Amino acid sequence: MSYMWKRIKLEIYHCSICKFSVDVDCMRDPPPLAIFFSKAHEHQLNLIPRKISFDCDACGMAGSCQQCDFMIHQSCTDLLEIINVNRHEHRLSRRLHLSPGSWVCGFCHKEVDWSYGAYSCSVCPNYAIHSKCAIRDDVWDKLELKGIQEEPQEIEPFKVINENLICHFSHEKHSLQLNEESVISDGSIRCEACVLPIYSQPFYRCMQCDFILHKTCAYLPRKKRHFYHDKPLTLINMW
Template sequence: MVMFTCHLCGLSDDRFPYACNLCDLSFHKDCAESTPEINYSCHPKHILKRLTHVSNVDINCAKHPPPFTLVHPKAHEHSLTLMPQRSFVCNSCGMDDDPNPYVCLSCNFMIHKNCIDMPRIIKINRHDHRIYYNNFLDTRDWKCGVCQKEMSWMFGAYSCSKCPDLAIHLRCATRFGIWDGIELEGISDKILEVKSYE
């Protein structure tokens, strides 16, 4: 058998893959459906054909592919459409690590599927006040208050209404151990005094 790298999970294997020979894409049998051919929303150009006769393959990603369009006002005011296999930088987190963005063509807005449900107001263990998600920052040089790396003002970030020099990457702020996992949107800070998450 020949080794291949699964395009969905990124792991190498020597099991029989699903493949699109035109695009040179291969998928684990566990990352595809048990039928001989599948239409997958992240690769809409061509049908994926199984290269073996192995049956009874179980796969969650093929059974529950991402929706082609979605409406999520918390992430963006317009309908978002899946545009697979595009290199892009996410407008919400500023990262380019997933080639399957949801886009709003009228706004030139692109977002990772995982960034769509980002919390709007949170409390982290590195700051005394609540921090709020903003679509972009003021035009100046910024450093993340968690990782200390430079930040681009053009992408989304968390900031503090009381501390104008604080900005934090979306992924740094919502990392395990930094954020307690509680969304504070809709909870008044006058009603509930939230101490730093420890």
């Protein structure tokens, strides 16, 4: 089966007089000879049916507009405008080019050429990601977010009662009081969130029962994006 698939894919239509070849798939479903890609460029883009060396103006990667040398991969004409990636907390918008300066991709950590297209964050002024890195299957959720109302980014894990007193979502029936004094214990006092012992770290203690949280654990965000999953993860109370 694998051999047959490779053999069929190698079949082409060929003109021996002018050495012109067309792949079978391109004959069945030929790409348009010209398109208008108003989201990225003002002029008509024409298909170049030969392999040439160029840098795509949308993604910056090596691979047109005949009026001004604007060139773009055929696949890059479908780049979405607003997306989420699991490497960043905020939405990213596609830019025709970044502002001049030094940029590093939030995924591959390689340089991003600011003069080419990329995705960037409007909330975090220094965050950008290569277009091709942003649309990897293990990075984004394949959703166009343009026109979709953004959900609140931050859901506070607790309500502040006063300077040292909070009501945490994991223990809403009682208030927790901050203790920042040095605490040295034998490890018997454990945080209800991470289950690690509390030694000398600041912590919140329930005023009516034995419920205790590290201060750092009490501040953990309710929602978090993680590179192991394309959807945001929600912190829940298992007790």
